[in-house]
Amino acid sequence: MKTDASKLLQIGNYIFEDAPSYDELVHCMRCGFCLPTCPTFSLTKMEISSPRGRLALMRAVSEQQAEVSIEFAEAMNFCLGCLACQTACPAGVPFGHLIEKARQQVENKQKTKRPHLLNILRNLLVKKVLYGPHGLNPFMPFLRLYQALHIDKLNLSRLIPGPMGGWERMLPKVPLKSTHSSLGDFVAAIPPVRGRVGLLTGCIENNLLSGMGIATANVLSKNGFEVVIPKNQVCCGALPAHIGDLEIAREQARRNIEVFEAAGVEIVISDAAGCSAQLKEYGHLLSEDPEYFERAIRFSKNAQDITEFLSEHFPLRKGMRSLNLRVTYDDPCHLIHGQGVYLQPRELLISIPGIELIELPESSWCCGSAGTYNLTHTQTANDLLKRKMDHLRKLDVDVLATANTGCYIQLAYGVSEQNLHIEVCHIVELISRAYK
Amino acid sequence: MLNNPSKRKEQDIIFSLLDDLMGSQYVLKSKEQMLVYAFDATAPVTDQMPSAVVLPGNRDEIVELLKIANEYHIPIVPRGSGTGLAMGSTPLPGSIVVLMNRLNKILEIDSANLTALVEPGVITAELATAVEQEGLFYPPDPGSMSISTLGGNVAVNAGGLRGLKYGVTGDFVTGLEVILPTGDVLLTGNKCKKDVAGYNLSSLFIGSEGTLGIITQILLRLLPKPETQRTAMALFDDIQPAAQVVADIIAARIVPVTLELLDNICIQSVEAHASLGLPVDAGALLLIEVDGYHSQVDGEIEKIIHICQSNKATSVNVAKDQIHANQLKAARRTTLAALARRKPTTILEDVTVPRDKIPEMVRKIREIAQKYDVEIAIFGHAGDGNLHPTGMTDARDTEELSRVETAFEEIYLAALELGGTITGEHGIGIKKRHILPKQVGEIGLDTMKSIKKSIDPNNILNPGKVFEL
Numbered sequence: 001m002k003t004d005a006s007k008l009l010q011i012g013n014y015i016f017e018d019a020p021s022y023d024e025l026v027h028c029m030r031c032g033f034c035l036p037t038c039p040t041f042s043l044t045k046m047e048i049s050s051p052r053g054r055l056a057l058m059r060a061v062s063e064q065q066a067e068v069s070i071e072f073a074e075a076m077n078f079c080l081g082c083l084a085c086q087t088a089c090p091a092g093v094p095f096g097h098l099i100e101k102a103r104q105q106v107e108n109k110q111k112t113k114r115p116h117l118l119n120i121l122r123n124l125l126v127k128k129v130l131y132g133p134h135g136l137n138p139f140m141p142f143l144r145l146y147q148a149l150h151i152d153k154l155n156l157s158r159l160i161p162g163p164m165g166g167w168e169r170m171l172p173k174v175p176l177k178s179t180h181s182s183l184g185d186f187v188a189a190i191p192p193v194r195g196r197v198g199l200l201t202g203c204i205e206n207n208l209l210s211g212m213g214i215a216t217a218n219v220l221s222k223n224g225f226e227v228v229i230p231k232n233q234v235c236c237g238a239l240p241a242h243i244g245d246l247e248i249a250r251e252q253a254r255r256n257i258e259v260f261e262a263a264g265v266e267i268v269i270s271d272a273a274g275c276s277a278q279l280k281e282y283g284h285l286l287s288e289d290p291e292y293f294e295r296a297i298r299f300s301k302n303a304q305d306i307t308e309f310l311s312e313h314f315p316l317r318k319g320m321r322s323l324n325l326r327v328t329y330d331d332p333c334h335l336i337h338g339q340g341v342y343l344q345p346r347e348l349l350i351s352i353p354g355i356e357l358i359e360l361p362e363s364s365w366c367c368g369s370a371g372t373y374n375l376t377h378t379q380t381a382n383d384l385l386k387r388k389m390d391h392l393r394k395l396d397v398d399v400l401a402t403a404n405t406g407c408y409i410q411l412a413y414g415v416s417e418q419n420l421h422i423e424v425c426h427i428v429e430l431i432s433r434a435y436k
Numbered sequence: 437m438l439n440n441p442s443k444r445k446e447q448d449i450i451f452s453l454l455d456d457l458m459g460s461q462y463v464l465k466s467k468e469q470m471l472v473y474a475f476d477a478t479a480p481v482t483d484q485m486p487s488a489v490v491l492p493g494n495r496d497e498i499v500e501l502l503k504i505a506n507e508y509h510i511p512i513v514p515r516g517s518g519t520g521l522a523m524g525s526t527p528l529p530g531s532i533v534v535l536m537n538r539l540n541k542i543l544e545i546d547s548a549n550l551t552a553l554v555e556p557g558v559i560t561a562e563l564a565t566a567v568e569q570e571g572l573f574y575p576p577d578p579g580s581m582s583i584s585t586l587g588g589n590v591a592v593n594a595g596g597l598r599g600l601k602y603g604v605t606g607d608f609v610t611g612l613e614v615i616l617p618t619g620d621v622l623l624t625g626n627k628c629k630k631d632v633a634g635y636n637l638s639s640l641f642i643g644s645e646g647t648l649g650i651i652t653q654i655l656l657r658l659l660p661k662p663e664t665q666r667t668a669m670a671l672f673d674d675i676q677p678a679a680q681v682v683a684d685i686i687a688a689r690i691v692p693v694t695l696e697l698l699d700n701i702c703i704q705s706v707e708a709h710a711s712l713g714l715p716v717d718a719g720a721l722l723l724i725e726v727d728g729y730h731s732q733v734d735g736e737i738e739k740i741i742h743i744c745q746s747n748k749a750t751s752v753n754v755a756k757d758q759i760h761a762n763q764l765k766a767a768r769r770t771t772l773a774a775l776a777r778r779k780p781t782t783i784l785e786d787v788t789v790p791r792d793k794i795p796e797m798v799r800k801i802r803e804i805a806q807k808y809d810v811e812i813a814i815f816g817h818a819g820d821g822n823l824h825p826t827g828m829t830d831a832r833d834t835e836e837l838s839r840v841e842t843a844f845e846e847i848y849l850a851a852l853e854l855g856g857t858i859t860g861e862h863g864i865g866i867k868k869r870h871i872l873p874k875q876v877g878e879i880g881l882d883t884m885k886s887i888k889k890s891i892d893p894n895n896i897l898n899p900g901k902v903f904e905l
Contacts, residue, residue, distance in 0.1 A: 053472035090773035
């Protein structure tokens with residue numbers, strides 16, 4: 001039963017499109033089971049930094065009890081989007097969808113208040129630089145030079161006010177070649193051929209962590225899969241979606257659907273948990289787009305994280321040498337909470353000869369990276385990173401494995417800041433190394 | 437909220453007194469902050485905003501806070517994690533909500549005397565884990581133990597899954613430090629196992645739902661950790677034989693730790709959340725745990741299996757290890773919230789009857805559900821007679837909502853007729869105060885009111901909760 005009044009509530013005090021769904025909000029019955037799993041609540045112990053509190057605020061705006069105010073915006077942006085609450089929620093509230101829409105409302109409102117120049121810069125970043133895998137290309141020679149001359153050691157960026165202060169300490173050692181320029185647009189399989197997959201190379205990953213993509217293609221190829229890497233693919237859209245630019249995210253979704261359809265691949269794989277999670281969201285994201293809806297559903301159904309894909313094609317082909325390493329694994333939030341992938345990465349790790357897997361306490365807790373969170377909320381991100389490093393320090397391990405771009409950068413930053421002699425890498429990098 | 441200018445001025449004075457007392461970062465006043473404390477876990481509730489939320493950092497601040505409140509006659513609503521199920525910690529108009537979360541230290545675990553001294557904001561599960569590391573055991577385990585506070589547990593005398601064998605929170609309280617509405621500090625009880633010096637004042641505050649004082653320290657009894665546990669899961673085609681098993685186990689002189697009943701709707705909802713491979717087509721499920729010495733639990737679990745089988749259980753399985761048993765129990769704790777997957781408004785009740793009346797109570801609940809054509813899921817700690825019939829509805833459908841509410845009025849009465857109680861472990865709050873007189877009678881209610889009036893003459897502590905003066 002739905003009265004007219006309840007229809008009206010779906011808009012409430014949300015003035016832009018893409019309001020959080022009232023029907024989804026009312027399923028939060030406020031049991032509080034999310035609270036002990038929420039990293040920001042654990043830091044502040046304040047309800048407003050908890051999933052239950054955020055949902056109450058979203059609902060209050062729907063019910064015209066509150067506005068999309070500055071404090072509302074702060075509450076929504078303080079959320080990491082780690083989705084630990086979604087795993088914990090007995091009532092199945094889709095917190096991820098709700099927080100994205102709440103942030104979309106916030107961003108739309110802030111756009112009207114921000115200085116014009118900042119909007120232009122923001123657009124440039126989202127629509128050009130990080131729009132696809134090649135946007136960062138022009139900057140790479142400068143970054144390489146910057147690091148080669150050790151200018152980064154001067155840590156000049158800390159003088160920049162705002163979110164970009166201190167970025168260079170987080171920047172990984174920039175590789176010489178990007179994923180695309182290393183691999184081209186096709187990697188043949190070692191016969192017998194078992195199948196053909198598409199590879200998403202990622203916006204940041206392509207240039208800054210190309211080792212991940214190269215290892216992924218290598219492991220796929222070694223296991224009999226041809227890898228198609230369309231050059232004109234774009235970013236998965238997770239970044240704009242997380243910062244409240246759902247329209248751009250939709251545009252990117254449509255583009256990727258077209259590109260991979262044209263490339264003739266059914267299965268599209270990403271080795272970055274944040275990206276593979278986003279690929280699986282296309283069906284939801286384009287649910288109101290008549291032209292793309294069915295294609296998006298099909299695309300999302302066939303999208304997979306590399307850890308999932310490989311463990312479905314177990315056992316991995318022979319030919320790996322023994323690595324003789326003690327390894328621990330930190331679950332990327334968008335793998336464990338976003339996609340419910342928990343066992344597969346562990347199965348992969350213990351399938352590598354000579355690897356001893358040691359569980360990291362609180363491995364399901366966010367490391368603080370959370371997309372752009374470590375830039376926008378540096379202090380909170382550092383607090384969470386410290387918590388992670390405190391657990392890590394107590395383990396006697398050689399390697400900290402992960403499966404996502406943001407986590408990779410954040411964890412490597414943490415390890416280097418704390419002078420821990422532990423290598424940070426992606427699971428597929430270990431497998432690829434074992435094949436050499 | 438205050439239109440009257442003189443009232444507004446008074447509020448400004450109070451706010452500045454609070455700012456000076458606790459520091460302004462611990463005195464929340466914005467609308468957004470009020471909104472997130474405007475509810476607890478009770479459904480369906482119209483959110484009610486307080487005028488301020490404060491986070492005292494120590495006992496002395498609470499003493500001063502109550503003096504101010506008593507002078508200006510401000511309603512005070514103590515709050516832990518807001519997981520209550522009877523509107524015991526929901527704000528009142530013009531009230532100040534007092535969050536106890538900053539008082540969250542375990543002050544002492546005394547292995548020689550088997551006690552723990554804690555502050556009220558300690559999370560129940562954190563104490564349970566801490567004492568377990570010392571080889572000790574704190575049995576009360578409310579469904580929300582992963583986030584509920586011990587102060588809140590004492591205030592509603594919370595139960596849990598282990599109530600059957602070990603009792604409820606109040607059975608483990610052996611002393612309290614309480615701030616009275618005047619700001620006086622009352623100490624009750626001590627570490628002694630025996631103590632009959634005067635009235636048992638601890639018991640006065642256990643289950644008082646924040647209406648008599650603010651608890652600032654709790655002295656709890658502990659037990660040695662049992663040697664082992666054994667957990668079994670029995671399935672039935674229908675809920676009625678499962679209810680009979682509950683009565684039969686007790687009659688066979690076996691006291692399990694846990695004897696939990698879930699009907700088909702609950703099984704489906706829990707499985708949708710936890711994916712444990714529960715049989716979603718089973719009519720009912722019993723989760724049974726015994727603990728003690730190896731020799732004892734093996735014998736008991738065999739007898740229990742036999743009782744289940746003679747009541748037409750379709751299967752009885754013993755959990756393969758403690759990890760699996762813990763998964764089952766953790767999943768059981770999520771039942772209420774998991775039901776919210778099916779319908780957004782889950783109206784939970786807490787009726788409790790003498791244990792031999794469980795089969796009859798279950799029958800009555802089903803008859804009443806049928807009579808009013810409403811969906812009522814049934815789960816609960818059946819072993820201690822405590823059932824949680826849950827009305828599945830959508831608060832926006834006012835017609836159905838009113839049928840559910842009428843059905844529950846009848847369920848209360850049915851429980852009372854069977855010699856039961858309207859609430860076994862959740863408390864009265866606002867939600868059940870209209871029905872309290874039916875259970876405790878005029879003399880009972882008057883006695884409670886005179887206690888309240890003598891301790892809190894200005895009626896500032898959680899006024900209107902439990903009963904209206």
